[in-house]
Amino acid sequence: MSVDHEETTTTGFSRRGWNGWGFLVKLMIMAVINAFGLMGILSAFNAGSWVIFGFAVVLLAAADFVYFSKRALPLKYLLPGLAFMLMFQVFIFGYTGYIAFTNYGAGHVGSQQQAVNAALQQGERRAEDSPTLPLSVVSKGDELGFAVVQDGEILVGTADEPLEVVGTSADGKAPTEVDGWEVIGRRDLLSSQDLQAQVVNLRVPISDDATDGSIRTRDGSTGSVYQSSLEWDPDAQTITDTENGIVYRATDQGTFTADDGTSLTTGWIVNVGFDNFMRLFTDPTIVSPLAMVALWTVAWALLSVLVPFGIGLVMAFVYNDERIRGRRILRTFFILPYAFPAFMSALLYRGMFNAEFGVINELFFGGANIDWLGDPWLARLAVLFVNVWLTYPYYFLVCTGALQSLPASTLEAADLDGANRFRQMTSIILPLVLVATAPLLISSFAFSFNNFTVIFMFNDGGPAIPGAPYALGATDILISAIWDISGVNRGVADYGLASALSIIVFAIVGVISAIAFRQTKKLEEYA
Numbered sequence: 001m002s003v004d005h006e007e008t009t010t011t012g013f014s015r016r017g018w019n020g021w022g023f024l025v026k027l028m029i030m031a032v033i034n035a036f037g038l039m040g041i042l043s044a045f046n047a048g049s050w051v052i053f054g055f056a057v058v059l060l061a062a063a064d065f066v067y068f069s070k071r072a073l074p075l076k077y078l079l080p081g082l083a084f085m086l087m088f089q090v091f092i093f094g095y096t097g098y099i100a101f102t103n104y105g106a107g108h109v110g111s112q113q114q115a116v117n118a119a120l121q122q123g124e125r126r127a128e129d130s131p132t133l134p135l136s137v138v139s140k141g142d143e144l145g146f147a148v149v150q151d152g153e154i155l156v157g158t159a160d161e162p163l164e165v166v167g168t169s170a171d172g173k174a175p176t177e178v179d180g181w182e183v184i185g186r187r188d189l190l191s192s193q194d195l196q197a198q199v200v201n202l203r204v205p206i207s208d209d210a211t212d213g214s215i216r217t218r219d220g221s222t223g224s225v226y227q228s229s230l231e232w233d234p235d236a237q238t239i240t241d242t243e244n245g246i247v248y249r250a251t252d253q254g255t256f257t258a259d260d261g262t263s264l265t266t267g268w269i270v271n272v273g274f275d276n277f278m279r280l281f282t283d284p285t286i287v288s289p290l291a292m293v294a295l296w297t298v299a300w301a302l303l304s305v306l307v308p309f310g311i312g313l314v315m316a317f318v319y320n321d322e323r324i325r326g327r328r329i330l331r332t333f334f335i336l337p338y339a340f341p342a343f344m345s346a347l348l349y350r351g352m353f354n355a356e357f358g359v360i361n362e363l364f365f366g367g368a369n370i371d372w373l374g375d376p377w378l379a380r381l382a383v384l385f386v387n388v389w390l391t392y393p394y395y396f397l398v399c400t401g402a403l404q405s406l407p408a409s410t411l412e413a414a415d416l417d418g419a420n421r422f423r424q425m426t427s428i429i430l431p432l433v434l435v436a437t438a439p440l441l442i443s444s445f446a447f448s449f450n451n452f453t454v455i456f457m458f459n460d461g462g463p464a465i466p467g468a469p470y471a472l473g474a475t476d477i478l479i480s481a482i483w484d485i486s487g488v489n490r491g492v493a494d495y496g497l498a499s500a501l502s503i504i505v506f507a508i509v510g511v512i513s514a515i516a517f518r519q520t521k522k523l524e525e526y527a
Helices: 015-047 050-068 073-100 113-123 186-190 194-203 275-282 284-319 327-334 343-354 360-366 376-404 408-416 421-449 452-459 476-486 495-526
Strands: 124-126 133-140 143-151 154-156 164-168 212-218 224-229 230-234 238-241 247-250
Touching: 015 050, 050 186, 073 495, 113 124, 113 224, 113 230, 113 238, 124 212, 133 212, 143 212, 164 194, 194 212, 194 230, 194 360, 224 284, 224 327, 230 476, 284 327, 284 476, 327 376, 343 376, 343 452, 376 452, 408 452, 421 495, 452 476, 476 495
Parallel strands: none
Antiparallel strands: 124 224, 133 143, 133 224, 143 154, 154 164, 212 224, 230 238, 238 247
């Protein structure tokens, strides 16, 4: 008689039970993934980001198919890596390419309708027939709003949501309680200047139609209706200033421009083709300083590899000699700069190179007032010194490892053949070391080409190039120039131009790296 029993594992659990629990765990994980995926899909749909919407739908559908299908076993292991690669590499590069062909930047950050609403808000004036309405400042989390009383009704709205009736008021005074909102007291409002500024700058639209105006307040206790002196005609695509009769027409450049050439400050995102790339090579205000930055970038990348590599190689030769006592302790001291955070080291050296109180001038130049950070060539020399100090330990370690891995039999054979030390060094040791380190040198060149940290933290790319736009400086390299052009830290952003320059930098590094890797194959004959 046979006994039907479940197959058990070595831990005592039945395989059938384990599969059941495994399916439940997978179901819960996929439920969480689907929840976040649907939230991202809805957000992209509401924002009108159709590329992100389509990408999210395809990715979520692929995840559900792969993990609930028995025919896609290999993809169960490949999909997470592919998804992260698509999200954090392919998508970012593609989006950068998209931005490079637009005018996205300061004054051009949204749709045409958003630009119209912003223009209408900027031209607001208090309506002549506007009554003074009792008002309270309310908040919900970090969001501020106004609660006003009009015709016995309490209306609440925020900068993004127009006024909506939420209750009634019997006494017609500013509400002290509003359902779902926290009323900010007068004392709290007066005690915070930052909060006061937010309240004064807050505009709460009366309705979805921007031409109806918005509620504004000067004292936080009363509000009035403000209407714009500008009128928007969607059919004619014009904005008219009713005070002086000037008509601003929509252009292909994403601006509202009058016949006299003046434009409203707020525009919208449009496709500009290759205009950003053409500006990099034809705009005289950009070409000259950017060419200077490009030449320094190439020099910086080469010197930041060759100089520390040479120092590291020499030190590796010296401290690989067994006759040196305490070489292990000495090696530890020499690699200490590699253990320090680069941004901290750059900041410390920034103070040390200060012309007035820096220890470099005090200890090594007798207190001379040498302007290391103000003179272009001295600044380049100083930042190069800092980078060499930070990177030579890496090459020291790499070259030491390469020397210690050399086959002893090859050197012994060369010694028996009568090759002297110099001949062994030039014909055997150096070629073999280069074979091992050449790929690292190429990757280090690409890293130095985009080494933003040291340049930014040491002196922010300064000193400034006279007459250069976007605050470009003498020690700026292309990656820090992209940062300057993007205007992230200066409030004058030109993301389209910065993205175009990013693509060019990517192409330059890619071409140089491809050529260098091809040339390194010639060294393999020494291996």
